[in-house]
Amino acid sequence: GAVVSQHPSRVICKSGTSVKIECRSLDFQATTMFWYRQFPKQSLMLMATSNEGSKATYEQGVEKDKFLINHASLTLSTLTVTSAHPEDSSFYICSARSRFRANQETQYFGPGTRLLVL
């Protein structure tokens, strides 16, 4: 149990275009979802936290107009990178947590999405 999927797994786009990444909790209801980015050989950097039905909370330094997050349902959150540029190229990972599960603090991570902006 506790499976989180991401789609797409890999995306290549041209500079200036927008890219949408989906994060789904497949077998549980995710009351909270998190978005991270990870550069090669570095740790995970939290971008934003989203609770179902409310606006995302962005970490300091993360542009909320550039990285649009929508948590429209208890099983789906989306991250849209608007007007992507080469410096946005990274590994984007989502995670989900549920207050309905026995261990409410456990975060389950998706497999990640590799974004390459040319």
Add this chain to the structure above:
Amino acid sequence: QQQVKQSPQSLIVQKGGISIINCAYENTAFDYFPWYQQFPGKGPALLIAIRPDVSEKKEGRFTISFNKSAKQFSLHIMDSQPGDSATYFCAASMSGYALNFGKGTSLLVTP
């Protein structure tokens, strides 16, 4: 500001040996301490987690030791195998809040 400090940055262990990774934290409000394993190109996978009311937790070959007074916790991998070669992240959080990750340890287990 790094809230969780992890060491070593990299580690080489022979097959069958014990791998030990250490983490330290400052915020005494943290009450949840998980360890994650990540293979290249994959998302992190939860290995084992502990709360501060216990000093040790064991699951198979993986053990967390927790020292509340020293604000330190460590991961021990017994009988390390080449398949354990991966990057390991410690993390800490307060209830209901996001995880604070360490910088990671790259583990290589040689045959």
